[in-house]
Amino acid sequence: MKKRGILINLVFAMVLLLAACSGSEGGTSSSGPASGEGDTIKIGSLHPLSGGLALEGQEMRDAVKLAIEDKNAAGGISSIDGAKLELIEADHEGTPEKGVSEVQKLDREGVVGIVGAYSSGVALPATQEAERARLPFVVDIGSADEITERGFKYTFRLQPAASSFSVDFLEFFQDLNENAEEKLSSAVIVHEDSVFGTSIAEAIVENADGYGLDVLEVLPHASSTADLSSTINKISSLKPDTVIVTTYLRDGVMLVEGIENSNFAPKAIIGVANGAFSNASFFKDYQSINNLVMDVNYTINPHSELANDVKERYKEAYGRELGPNGAYSYMATTVLIDAIERAGTTDRAAIQKALTETNLEEHILPQDAIKFDEKGQNINAKAVLNQIFDGAPKVVGPEEYKETEAVYPRN
């Protein structure tokens, strides 16, 4: 009988310990969502800081940090007596249930809004939890269309959905062909097989006909794969004009390397929101193979002084280049801060209302003012077409952001 007594005691001890440790935290934020004026205003960052996506997650966390520091350096939130902002980091490890519990934790810590989440699989349940807690959630990256399709009031998304990714790509593809002497039409799509790659690939296939694109085959692979040689062999046997690539960094590099070492040279290699082709390490470390590789991506506006300034300071502070992911996290945070500023309060409902009225013209993205539609989607989001020349990316489309002319076909 005593045995059970001990067990029950232990249960209580654990519960108490858990209560105590969150209690100690609760002390500062016991006032709940509205942490009083004069205090710091907390912003949550929810990204995968460990596990397979840690690199992207940490890049994005750093960008959130930079945006917050920038605002603090500029005097904090002026409409709330120059209150300073504070970053609360959370790590969802790429797992949905962890994403949910971290949202709740951030809620308890009294954040006024969250920026996240990178993986669609986590973003879906995490935004739902934020909706339940009436906590504004600005999705920086998360491509599944459904994220903004559920009628949520507190979910906003800066990055376009997968379906618009594909249309952006197809429009660029059509433009390129119009201006080219040799028109390309046949293509093979290579994509990593999580939600990210699959949703983009499917949307391209669906809309391909209207844009003169003939998809010969779709070749998925796991991003952690040790080997892509069968994918490459299949490409060389199909001999498409174009290879369309949606991958993460490692598999993207493996693919280009493999194609380079095969007997077949496609006339164009075009990434769609590619994790490798817009990554600084790919520009630098793989100069021998990356020449004239293209990428349709969501990244900074090369003509914006502000953007280049952010880019430089980011590199100085964190030792990495500001990639597309980081650019979107920086802007998502800035959008949230802008809403706090306009709301003039830490009341979440007021911030949510301010977010719906967002009309941010001073930003680093290649688009018009940042505005959300009634679903919470950034309607003006635009992609640019990059091409790598001698190890450096140049914007080759659209017209208003162009740095140089595209070389297409590349051989």
Place this chain on the structure above:
Amino acid sequence: MSVELFFQSLIDGTLMGGIYGLVAIGLTLIFGVMKIINFAQGALMMLGMYVSYWCFAILGISPYLSLPLSAIILFAIGMTMQRGILQRMAGAPDHNQLLVTLGITLFIENLALVIFKPDFRSVTVDSLPASLSFFNLNIHTTKLIAFLFAIVLAIGLFYFLKKTFIGKAIRATSINSQGASLVGVNITKINYIAFGLGAALAGVAGSLITPFFYTSPTVGASFILKGFVVVVLGGLGNFIGALVGGLLIGISEAFGGVLLPGSLKDLMTYLIFIIILLLKPSGLFGGKTR
């Protein structure tokens, strides 16, 4: 399927198979001798990759030259693991050892994440051409080197176990540890050596993989499951078997990838695995059924 595609697939599959075999060699030693399903093998391989990466990044040393260093460092780490943790649970149920290696994996991978950061690191071997080609077929040079190493290691270890005293002691321990200890083999010590050797082989595999695969804290996950499959295919503790098992998986993947739609090629690996497991659980070359 054209003739060219056929042979190119065969070449790529063979090379990749050799690499799976390479990863499995250390695993089969540990599995065979100590009956431990060592989930940490992938993490140990990752450490080997970082040894070679840092030697390259800081000192400019080619991974082929830092290979002995990574073997030595990993031997020490493996022995420490055995001595500090696994030896202590000699009497515990098998699954506990498996879970302990899982805990160790979590620890090592995240330690690497903290120390080395999550960045993908790459090593280039400039002195070698990226690929050799003849008859319109291409052979990836650094993969070929890894493949050749796998063969040399498998044969070398085979003779090491057959001919040397320590090798014989390891074999004796793997067959019957009580019997071995009766004839004067120091089981504890042999276990240290065997685990250390298994870890060193993971390090060697890591070093050989760095020239064609990104180094990052979670890289082990790309290889570890295939490693287990290969070990069972080849038979526990059978190095040559591991190599042949690796080739079987590598080649079936290469052809599966070309012939099957979607990512179904991964299915090949596990289907072959289950079929062998059911029909011949002692592996392709195992004599008696366990």
Place this chain on the structure above:
Amino acid sequence: MKKSHIFYGIGLILIALFPFVTDNQYFMHIAILILYYALVSQAWNILSGYAGQFSFGHAIFFGTGAYSSAILLSKYNISPWIGMFIGAIIAIGIALLIGFLSFRYKLRGAYFSLGTLAFAEILRILVQNMDYFNKTLGILLPIGDNPWLFQFESRAGYFYIILILTIIVTVVAYLISKSRLGFNLIAIRENEEAAQSLGVKTFKNKMIAIAISGALTSVGGTFYAQYLLYIDPPTTFGNDVSISIILPAILGGMGTILGPFMGAIIIVPLGELTSHFFGGFAGIHLMVYGLILVLVILFLPEGLVGWFQEKMRSSRLKKEGNQNDITET
């Protein structure tokens, strides 16, 4: 015997009162996770703890449950309550197939573990490649507050559902452990040849164990799908799922009734506590988690419950020894 029932009763009432003590969403979520892990781990425990067939691929059944109810709801508008049973039936089918292959061909120990792992991977790859299952895009389930569709406005609803399900699974495990089936399973675990020679039908008993275990695990999968409202192949059929199903039972004590629950009550808060205290440094919390895992297995090889039992036994022996001393003097 009676007294222990009272203890359990009080314990249960205390747990059931939990939503009245706090309306904090975070604690409720943690409590739900604890019960849910206790459930799936208990289900695993029947096959692996009692019968000694160490499955490393219980994601097979978990994913089956999650996908069955999710597909039935999203495609055919069938309530997950019904989907849960259909999922369990499908899981039994798959369990019997895997069981038949594994036990007929006498896969034992590590071979059985690796075999189940491979089956889980096969299912994951198949689901990922089939349009019917929406490939890797996963299934998003509708939000609502219709209890008939397994939807609840508040967390308390999910809490009571998982509490009831966990109690049912625990009672099933308890009844099995006290039944002839349970004795047979333990006999198989301890020495299969001996059990067989004593007339235990090992194949049949193992088949029953894997069927029950699979069906109950799939119930956990259905709950998961309805609770998080989004599933995809890696989070239902992945290796990580299998591992997280196993851990509570091992920590708490395999082959014991309270083990999975005790394990879950340690491991879920442990994950939360490490990320709370070390969350500021990405990776460190998982290092600590891994380290604690190693230490626990090292020092409590029989799990928490096993350790208590051992402790109790030795203290009882001591007490008896003392009493003997007293009577002698």
